[in-house]
Amino acid sequence: MPTSDNPTRSGGLVWFDEPAAPRATEQLSRKRIVAAAVELADREPTGEITMRALAARLGVRSPMALYRYVGSKDGLADLMADEVYGLIRVERGNGWRAALGELGRTGWEAVRQHPWFARLAFSRPPLGPHALRMYDSALAELEPLDLSAADRMGFVSTVLGHVLGSGLALLEEQAMRARSGMSSDADLEAAVAPYLERVAAEGGHPHFSRWAADPGRHAPAPQSFERILDWLLDGLATQLADRRP
Template identity: 75%
Template sequence: MNNPEPGGLVWFDAPAPPRTTEPLSRERIVAAATELADREPGGEITMRALAGRLGVRSPMALYRYVGSKDGLADLMADQVYGRFSVHRGDGWRPALRELGTSGWAAVQRHPWFARLAFARPPLGPNALNLYDAALAELDPLNLPAATRMGFVNTVLGHVFGSGLALLEEQRMRAGIGTPTDADLAASAAPYLERIAAAGAHPHFSRWAADPERHAPAPQTFEAILDWLLDGLGAGLPPH
């Protein structure tokens, strides 16, 4: 079997070996990699750590199944794409709303996916099924090809961007030792006090001193998703 070059796509160059003839499999490797990535604040793993988790002496043994580290990233990302869903049969808006909400649920479970979604092309079977289903619900609108994909990517951009923010916050909290909101507030309190005492930013300081400043948050993921869908709908020609 020919392994893909670094950066190549695993879908075309490295078919999965038969499950019945090898102690390892793509499924086992991807499952173990996902578990490792979920445990790391930044979601980054090494092939050596993965080999150790699988009880394999050399990381090189993994490459015959995934081709390269990029191939592993493709497989991991496509597994998460499989958790997205598209509502079918009731028009473009319910379809894209479910795309957004199901995607956000998947990204919250696997924040590292957001980074891979920007780094690797979505050409795995689950990603292609997802795009195809979303585009099918947009077909009745008779929009240009670029506009149809623009609708889908607007929603996915919200999912991926929110996921990256979550990933970076997770990494930041782990780095400075503030796992809870209370820990983070306590670490920021001395700086906020100095800002308030300086008096140069009174409007910010008044906001920071308000105990209700975070409750309720008006810009939830779902609220922003609905604002985006409202905007997309406003640009459609009248029927």
């Protein structure tokens, strides 16, 4: 169902139109629908939901009643994604590194709460009010650096790419654990142990086998989100230093 009289223009984007006014006997609203959709997606290991399941959660007989408020399933995805963009903060007034550092850390908190957000963020354009506020705040902190428009957005995209890429990995791991029934790292290690023992016995990959047999290989975690974020910010700082005379 298009969100406007010209579906080609809107491309399914929910931001072109205001939601329909509720009927006097109706308890639905765009806000209530989005909140229920977020809760439903959080409960699903894959983050996937259907309009039928959402309607049932809201106590609505037909999913078609929801389209009056969100336009289409893509429109619902836009609204859900922007709800999570609202959790991402940008520190203001302390320079570009503090700004992008907070964007990265709060973005990671957001995708850990809502792993499905990473998939939606890659599949829908970030044009909602929360997303635009996040980008505008980040770009404002980069303005004094005298970077080109492409480089300013490149700095933001570098950090967001780390957030969303890490979120996709988290989502896929969550779905894999649900499919396999292996909810803990110990379960996974026990499942692959016989295969790794065979690989070690065959001797074809001695360096990998030596690493796999080392009890300290995961302590401490070699690539935490925060550590990689610091590496990325260090790299961006190096780019700025190289530009100076």
